[in-house]
Structures are given as C-alpha cells and as structure tokens.
Amino acid sequence: MNKSPNVSSRNGWKPDIIVCHITDGAYAGSITWLCNPESHISAHYVVGRNGQMSQLVDLQQAAWCNGTQTGKSGSAQYTGNATAALVKQRKVNANLYTISIECEGFDSTHGILTDVQFSTLVSLIKSIRQQVKSIFGIDIPLDRDHIIGHCEITPREKPNCPGHDFPYDRLIQTVKGLPALTTIDQANENTVRGWALNISGLREVDVYYDGAHGVTSTRSFTARTDVNKLLNSHGGYPDGAHCGYSITIPTDKIPIGKHTLGVAAIGKDGSSKWAYKDITISAPVLPPIAWIDSPADGTKVSTDFTVSGWGVAGEGVERVDIYADGKRGLASIKVLSDRPDVDKTINAHGWYKDALHSGYAVTVPVSALSKGKHIINVAVITKNNTATWAAKSITVI
Ligand SMILES: [Zn+2]
Secondary structure, three states: OOOOOOEEEOOOOOOOEEEEEEOOEOHHHHHHHHOOOOOOOOOOEEEOOOOOEEEOOOOOEEEOOOOOOOOOOOOOEOOOOOOOHHHHHHOEOHHHHEEEEEEOEOHHHOOOOOHHHHHHHHHHHHHHHHHHHHHHOOOOOOOOOOEEEHHHOOOOOOOOOOOOOOOHHHHHHHHHOOOOEEEEEEEOOOEEEEEEEOOOOEEEEEEEEOOOEEEEEEOOOEOOHHHHHHHOOOOOOOOHHHOEEEEEOOHHHOOOEEEEEEEEEEEOOOOEEEEEEEEEEOOOOOOOEEEEEEOOOOEEEOOOEEEEEEEEOOOOEEEEEEEEOOOEEEEEEOOOEOOHHHHHHHOOOOOOOOHHHOEEEEEEOHHHOOOEEEEEEEEEEEOOOOEEEEEEEEEEO
C-alpha cells in the first residue's frame, strides 16, 4: 500500500457507500499528490486507465476525498447540498462512512472509463465489498444509493467528478453479474437466427449439431434495438444494441435427418452460453436419372442384344420398363441388380435411395424387331410413379 498521511478515524462509522471520483490528472502524479501531506486530500484507491490500481488508505480509516471536511477534525458537521439520499440524511462528514475510488481521467473524458479500467473497477468493488463484509460485517448494497459520485455529495463544488458519462448503472449491473443470455428466434435447415448478450461483450457465435460437431461461426452481429430496449436499459451489456446473429447453415456438413442444433455465444471474456433447437435436414430433391450403358447409339444389330444400364430416384425406383419406338413393351424389370460403381459415383451424400441396387440388363431377341432403324426407350418408374426416360437408336440389319 502507498500510504497517504491524509487520513483520520472513521469515528465509529462503518463504511457502506462507495464514492467514485475522477482524478483530472495522470495516474502517477495523482498518487503523488494524494500522498502529499500538503494536499490535505486522499482516496482509498486510484484506478488507472491502463487497469493499474493502488491503495493509498486503509479501509478502516477515513480518506479525505469528498470535500466535506479538510484538516483533521474528523467529525465536522456536513450541511452541504448533497443530492445523495443517505448523505443528506446523515448530516455528518461523508468521509466517515464512505470508501473513495479515484479513477484516472480528465475533464475531456467526462467520466468514460477505458475497458480495462472498468474491469479493474468491477474487481475492486467486488473486493471492497468482501473486505467490508469481513471487517465491519456490512453488505454494501449494489444500488445507486450506495454506489455514488462525488458530484452527488458536493454538486456545487464538484459537478464534474466523476463526469456526466460515468457508467454507474453498468458498473452496478456488472458487479452484480448480469447473466449471459443466448436465444434462438428461429432455426431451420437453412438458417439459424437469434441474439445473445454477455456482460463482457460478444466475440462470436458458434453453431454445432448434436453436441460437439462444429459447423460454422460468425463474428458479425446485427442491430437488435428491441432486445436492447427490453434488457439493456442499464447498459450493462456493452453489445446490447448489436447482439443479433443470422447464420446460414452449411447443410452439406450435417447428415440428413433430425438433429439438435446448438448455438454457443462466446463472450469477449471467453465465457459461453448455449441455446438449442431441433432441426431436420432433408435430402435435396434431386432429379431421377435413367441411363443406358448398352447398346451404344447407332449400334447395328443382327443377333439378340442386351439392353443394360441403371436408374435412380430420390424416393427409390419401382421398376424399369423397356420399349421399342416409344410404345412397344419389350421388358419390365422389378428386381434391380447391384451397381456399386453408380452408388459410389453419384450417391456420396446418400441422396438417392438404393442407388446401390439400380442396375438392369435384359436380352432382347432380334426377332422382336423388324429390319431397319429403331429407338430403344428405357423408362425409370419411381416409387412416386413418375417416369424418366432415356433412348438409344439402333439399326437391325
Ligand atoms: Zn472527487
């Protein structure tokens, strides 16, 4: 502790109010001045804009910080113009029952703290409350009657200490520990949308399915004035106004079927809050395919010949019908044969049902056709009873 000589007894008072000040001067110089016996001022703590912190006065003693008394008489009557309710009521030197924190800052900063200074102040207030509880048995309430500014004690003399933009409410809410919140407004197989709040701010939103399978992530957030208005009137969530997310789901990374989508909002402090929603990823509707391997187009035939190929459909294939010249039925195949090559080539995602068993092969007697040109038509009939056609021309010689 950097002891300041500018201290006196609390005269039996127990501290239950924390007073925030601004130094209007740099950190080191302010500490020097607050420890100088000539200055007749002091504070319990000084918190710098880089997050550094010094204690100058023991909590058991009164610091001289509030302008309600200077010198060493200790219990001077206070009859000032305080706007703080408890200070008004008590009518004694406010130094007796307060703990003063000087925050490094200047007239031009209007009480706005740096992020790291704010974090240090939050930790310091938590620590002060614990110490006051153990030394004096008092719980300092986290409200605006007990976390106040110097300007609320001596509004005429110090109207700008700690400055009109000092974040009292955000400070109180942060010390209280606002919960991290994550909400999914809407989730389907294309998009997941919602919002998240974290007292440390938002770093990113990560999307998972079925627990640990990460699929995508975003660091761009959208305006959510509705959420900000409803949940952030105290300003405790720094990104409250921009807390929305809308993420396109890379469907090909998630297997077809029902899954639990997990959204993890990660705060700037690394903390995470999850929300979940069930979604169903359906197979894309792919067109049925009818394919003829043989005969090749323009083949000349003089003996019995084979018509072979394969057919697939998203919903599965009912049968394959073979015609000559679009009308004359030559064969109908209901039991299809193994085609692992087809399955491997076109069915990596499993979007065609039973592509593994998609083959057909039938021998057509040449006597079934007259001499000359003919079209061999293959109709793949799907389980939904639609037909998809393929054709080859041959010449019977
Ligand atoms: Zn002050």
